[in-house]
Amino acid sequence: MVTIGIVYELGKEALLFFTHQQWEVPNKITITSIEPAWITFEVSSSGSEITEGMVIRVNDEVMLVTEAQGDQLSVIRGYQDTEVSFHPTGQEIEVANKVSLMEFFTKTEWNPQIGRFGIWALVSATLMTTIIAILVALPLGLSAAVYLSEYATEKTRSTIKPVLEVLAGIPTVVYGYFALTFMTVLLRTIFGNDRVEIYNTASAGIVIGILILPLVSSMSEDALSAVPRSLREAAFALGATKLETATRVVVPAAFSGLAAAIIVAISRAFGETMIVAIAAGAGPAFTLNPFKAAETMTGHIVRISGGDLSYDSIDYNSIFAIGLLLFIITLILNIISQRIVKRYREVYE
Amino acid sequence: MWVTIFRGSTAIGIIALLVLLVNIANGAFGYAMIEFEVNPEELTEGEIAIEQLDKDALVQVLQDNVSSGLYRRLENDKPFAERDHENVHNLVIEWVVKPQVAYQWTLLDSLLNRSEIQREAEEEFPGLELRFVSWLDTEFITNPQSGDPIKAGVRTAILGSLWTMLIAFLFSFPVGVGAAIYLEEFARKDRWINRVIQTNINNLAGVPSIIYGILGLAIFVRALEVFTSGSIFNPGQLAGNGRTILSAGLTLGLLILPLIIINSQQAIRAVPDSLRQASFGLGATRWQTIWSHVLPSALPGILTGTILAVSRAIGETAPLVVVGASTFITVDPEGPFSKFTTLPIQIYQWTSRPQDVFRSIAAAAIIVLLLMLLGMNTAAVVLRNRFSKRI
Numbered sequence A: 001m002v003t004i005g006i007v008y009e010l011g012k013e014a015l016l017f018f019t020h021q022q023w024e025v026p027n028k029i030t031i032t033s034i035e036p037a038w039i040t041f042e043v044s045s046s047g048s049e050i051t052e053g054m055v056i057r058v059n060d061e062v063m064l065v066t067e068a069q070g071d072q073l074s075v076i077r078g079y080q081d082t083e084v085s086f087h088p089t090g091q092e093i094e095v096a097n098k099v100s101l102m103e104f105f106t107k108t109e110w111n112p113q114i115g116r117f118g119i120w121a122l123v124s125a126t127l128m129t130t131i132i133a134i135l136v137a138l139p140l141g142l143s144a145a146v147y148l149s150e151y152a153t154e155k156t157r158s159t160i161k162p163v164l165e166v167l168a169g170i171p172t173v174v175y176g177y178f179a180l181t182f183m184t185v186l187l188r189t190i191f192g193n194d195r196v197e198i199y200n201t202a203s204a205g206i207v208i209g210i211l212i213l214p215l216v217s218s219m220s221e222d223a224l225s226a227v228p229r230s231l232r233e234a235a236f237a238l239g240a241t242k243l244e245t246a247t248r249v250v251v252p253a254a255f256s257g258l259a260a261a262i263i264v265a266i267s268r269a270f271g272e273t274m275i276v277a278i279a280a281g282a283g284p285a286f287t288l289n290p291f292k293a294a295e296t297m298t299g300h301i302v303r304i305s306g307g308d309l310s311y312d313s314i315d316y317n318s319i320f321a322i323g324l325l326l327f328i329i330t331l332i333l334n335i336i337s338q339r340i341v342k343r344y345r346e347v348y349e
Numbered sequence B: 001m002w003v004t005i006f007r008g009s010t011a012i013g014i015i016a017l018l019v020l021l022v023n024i025a026n027g028a029f030g031y032a033m034i035e036f037e038v039n040p041e042e043l044t045e046g047e048i049a050i051e052q053l054d055k056d057a058l059v060q061v062l063q064d065n066v067s068s069g070l071y072r073r074l075e076n077d078k079p080f081a082e083r084d085h086e087n088v089h090n091l092v093i094e095w096v097v098k099p100q101v102a103y104q105w106t107l108l109d110s111l112l113n114r115s116e117i118q119r120e121a122e123e124e125f126p127g128l129e130l131r132f133v134s135w136l137d138t139e140f141i142t143n144p145q146s147g148d149p150i151k152a153g154v155r156t157a158i159l160g161s162l163w164t165m166l167i168a169f170l171f172s173f174p175v176g177v178g179a180a181i182y183l184e185e186f187a188r189k190d191r192w193i194n195r196v197i198q199t200n201i202n203n204l205a206g207v208p209s210i211i212y213g214i215l216g217l218a219i220f221v222r223a224l225e226v227f228t229s230g231s232i233f234n235p236g237q238l239a240g241n242g243r244t245i246l247s248a249g250l251t252l253g254l255l256i257l258p259l260i261i262i263n264s265q266q267a268i269r270a271v272p273d274s275l276r277q278a279s280f281g282l283g284a285t286r287w288q289t290i291w292s293h294v295l296p297s298a299l300p301g302i303l304t305g306t307i308l309a310v311s312r313a314i315g316e317t318a319p320l321v322v323v324g325a326s327t328f329i330t331v332d333p334e335g336p337f338s339k340f341t342t343l344p345i346q347i348y349q350w351t352s353r354p355q356d357v358f359r360s361i362a363a364a365a366i367i368v369l370l371l372m373l374l375g376m377n378t379a380a381v382v383l384r385n386r387f388s389k390r391i
Helices: A002-019 A101-106 A120-151 A154-169 A172-191 A201-225 A229-237 A242-253 A255-271 A274-279 A297-305 A314-344 B002-028 B055-065 B068-077 B085-097 B107-112 B114-124 B138-142 B155-186 B192-204 B209-223 B245-269 B273-281 B286-314 B318-323 B343-352 B356-387
Strands: A022-029 A040-042 A055-058 A061-069 A072-079 A092-097 B029-035 B100-104 B129-134
Touching (some): A055 A072, A120 A242, A120 A255, A120 A274, A120 A297, A120 B002, A154 A201, A172 A274, A172 B356, A201 A274, A201 B002, A229 A242, A255 A314, A255 B209, A274 B343, A297 B209, A314 B192, B002 B029, B029 B107, B029 B114, B055 B085, B107 B114, B114 B129, B138 B356, B155 B192, B155 B286, B155 B343, B155 B356, B192 B245, B209 B245, B245 B286, B245 B318, B273 B286, B286 B356, B343 B356
Antiparallel strands (some): A022 A092, A040 A072, B029 B100, B029 B129
């Protein structure tokens, strides 16, 4: 029920986002008056060009341009159920600007004020924080898991695991504070204040890495522990060292569990919100420099919905479009991880 | 050599936790340079401390130093004759002394370089008072939110958090446990629809929390506005705003619902089948078996899972920001239809401010939040240990 609800609501509002018309002023005016019966008229040659297929508005009447030859426009009058009326000369013409799917998925500039909605500006920042987080959490988490399941004594394991779980239970807003007041300061001392901006994706990414570290290590440790003892003993009997057993036998045997853990971690890092909202920056920017400020999808949603968001604005609809994309990506990641576990699990007696 | 790497990685996790905690403490305590608009010593001509003045003298100080309009307004709020000593003292601090933080040091600095700080303080801020400030004190917990960092407190935020938690719990506990009972005891596992539901619930647990916030905004705040703003219950009133405690609580309830279902399912599954069969053997119906045998034995597990889920809800920030928690409220929430703010949102707001002093009170608020979480988790562990041996 809830899933259907999520998809329905997000889909509905996201659809509104793509059909929402914004009127732009291309600095063109009518140079003749327009009688209600006319279907062609002339416009001034100043301003940006009007081409076939555009939807334009004169006063309150909306028209669809069927043919444009120079400054001569052929139109369908009274488009979108507006009233056909007489327009005097010298009227401003407005052009409808819709957010096309094409623009949404290919452009790299996100600036709602001037009608630019290119999702890559936000996705690039999200990808960057996610990749940094995985680069931090993957090696650390996997080695911690190998240590805990293969080397540590029962006593060490039972003390370290709860500590790592505490790390997982801390609210993300606390991590946000940590990223801003500690990690950013640390990065700025190491790399210099002029190279690292106050808000940057590197510090947010590293802290997300710390956040998902317990997730990776505990899921991987479960996977490693599930590998039967007989396999290890067989390896030892063949003369393998402890390290060889761990890396050549146990890790490959637990591969499906490890892969699932990593994918779940990616999905978690992707949807992480408060850390990036606090530490990554407040302004969409298409940049691949981790020391620059950039806004992620989640961070953008939080920032623009922070105030009293009006329900009819394109901003309101845009958060649903972003949300839908985010939901689909994380859902796919989660489904993949479940499939991997199911399909590639090696069953031992 | 590899072992060292493995061990080191594990240590990094623990070090990260320690650094995190130290960092918070570092912000929450430390020396601060307090600047006064009027130095308290001048008020008493340096003879005694301002706290030792009696009430009449304090009222006199107030009368001498504030405009007559303000004095009359304070008198109108509550006559000075009826105010107690502490209240008048607070008024003097608030309106005459007006303390402000000019500069502050972190806890580590304060402990390690004490003498240097004292020297620096005398050189750069002559005449100001150097004080060791604990931003976390009883006043911080009992004061309402305020724009002035010295007076700001978290009472409104704590109450907001408790209210939303209560509503989230009331909504998701019955629904979640009901769903778990259905899935475990009634649903036939071989029917595809039940498998789809099960996969779905597992997937929902992995959906980013902000998605729930957007959903709450669309459904509870907007579509059900007449209900969540409470205007349906007082028809005379103007349509209110749906950004209320109720909307937030329901959103969080939705968020923790999958967690509660999964945890309850595990708890119910752990009840041995022999118990059910014994009950059936004595002629009990299916519902009697569930109500008087399965549920009582599964209850500790269910409660533990629920507490953990609710403690997840208490730390959630993103969905509430989207649902529209107001950030500046000085009045306590009165019921489900009030506007509200919560502890994590307060932390977020204070952290986002550029001034250091707001970071300090954010750190103090974080300590309060972590203590609340610690309390709930301890309760969960105690519950688990007490009841786990019974079966």
